[in-house]
Amino acid sequence: QVQLVESGGGLEQAGGSLRLSCAASGVTFSNYAMAWFRQASGKEREIVAAISRSGGRTYYADSVKGRFTISRDNAENTVYLQMISLTPEDTAVYYCAARWFDFTLHASEYDYWGQGTQVTVSS
Numbered sequence: 001q002v003q004l005v006e007s008g009g010g011l012e013q014a015g016g017s018l019r020l021s022c023a024a025s026g027v028t029f030s031n032y033a034m035a036w037f038r039q040a041s042g043k044e045r046e047i048v049a050a051i052s053r054s055g056g057r058t059y060y061a062d063s064v065k066g067r068f069t070i071s072r073d074n075a076e077n078t079v080y081l082q083m084i085s086l087t088p089e090d091t092a093v094y095y096c097a098a099r100w101f102d103f104t105l106h107a108s109e110y111d112y113w114g115q116g117t118q119v120t121v122s123s
Contacts, residue, residue: 001026002024002025002026002027002098002112003024003025003026004022004023004024004096004097004098004112004113004114004115005022005023005025005114005115006020006021006022006094006095006096006114006115006116006117007020007021007022007023007117008020008021008117009094009117009118009119010118010119010120011120011121011122012086012119012120012121012122013086013121013122014086014087014088014121014122014123015085015086016086016121017082017083017084017085017086018083018086018119019080019081019082019083020036020080020081020083020094020096020117020119021078021079021080022034022036022078022079022080022081022096022114023076023077023078024077024078024079024098024112025077027098027112029074029077030053030054030074031053031100031101032053032098032099032100032101032111032112033050033051033052033053033098033099033100033101033102033103034050034051034070034072034079034096034097034098034099034103035047035048035049035050035051035059035070035096035097035098035099035103035110036048036049036050036070036079036081036094036095036096036097037094037095037096037097037107038090038092038093038094038095038119039092039093039095039116040091040092040093041092043092045095045107046061047059047061047105047106047107048060048061048064048068048081048094049061049064049068049069049070049081050070050103050104050105051070051071051072051079051103052102052103053101053102054074055071055072055074058070059103059105063089064083064090067083067084067085067086068081068082068083068084069081069082070082079096081094081096083119086119086121087121088121088122088123089121090119090121091119091120091121092118092119093116093117093118093119094116094117094118094119095113095114095115095116095117096113096114097110097111097112097113097114098110098111098112098113099111
């Protein structure tokens with residue numbers, strides 16, 4: 001049974017930092033590209049960042065470039081999202097997702113999803 005379990009969300013002040021983690025089980029982690037999506041209240045789910053199976057390629061949404069960093073540890077079956085310089089616009093539920101072989105920008109094309117972790121940034 002495949003499980004993706006996110007952690008690390010919470011309440012942070014604007015300008016602060018958070019580090020999200022997503023632990024995978026039930027899959028050969030190194031066969032899957034990973035991504036972080038977020039969904040703010042009343043909005044569609046959007047991609048935040050993605051990383052290839054080896055970690056050699058990454059993608060960032062324009063809104064988070066220079067502030068967020070995605071990384072992965074294949075030995076620990078974990079993907080991370082380091083977030084700095086947070087703004088209230090980053091408030092959302094953050095989801096990690098896994099896709100066989102390579103990442104795409106479209107949520108519908110991902111195979112597995114975590115349950116989400118809430119990130120709230122106060123001004």
